[in-house]
Amino acid sequence: MKSRITEASFLEDRIGGSVAIYLINGIKLLGVLADHDLDVVFLRPQDESDRGMQMISKTAISTIVSVPAGVPRLSTNPLDGILSRPR
Numbered sequence: 001m002k003s004r005i006t007e008a009s010f011l012e013d014r015i016g017g018s019v020a021i022y023l024i025n026g027i028k029l030l031g032v033l034a035d036h037d038l039d040v041v042f043l044r045p046q047d048e049s050d051r052g053m054q055m056i057s058k059t060a061i062s063t064i065v066s067v068p069a070g071v072p073r074l075s076t077n078p079l080d081g082i083l084s085r086p087r
Contacts, residue, residue, distance in 0.1 A: 008036075010064075011033065011036045011041070011064075014033045014064070014066060015033050015034070015035060015036075016032065016033065016034075017032065017033060017066060018030070018031070018032055018046060018066070018067040018068070019031065019032070019033045019043070019064055019065060019066055019067055020064070020065045020067050021041070021043060021056060021061055021063070021064050021065075022061070022062045022063040022064075022065070023056075023060050023061060023062060024060055024061070024062045025060075029043060029054065029056070030046060030067065031043040031044050031045050031046055031054070032044045032045075032046060033064075034053060036058075038058075039057065039058055040055050040056060040057055040058060041055075041056045041058060041061065041064075042054070042055055042056075043055075043056060
């Protein structure tokens, strides 16, 4: 008999691991999956110096992708580079 992968088992396997969460509006969030419940996902920052945590509604999530821990973090601010260019 084939085992079925459910949303809960998918998320349980990734708790404590680095993930990229793509929202339906196109925003990409990088961090460590801290926990989840029926309605939300909790994401901690990858950087230990940042103490914040994000609570993301599952209805806003398009895709969750596992990210290897050694991948460098890139800026997700679309204005980076635009505002700092000489005119």
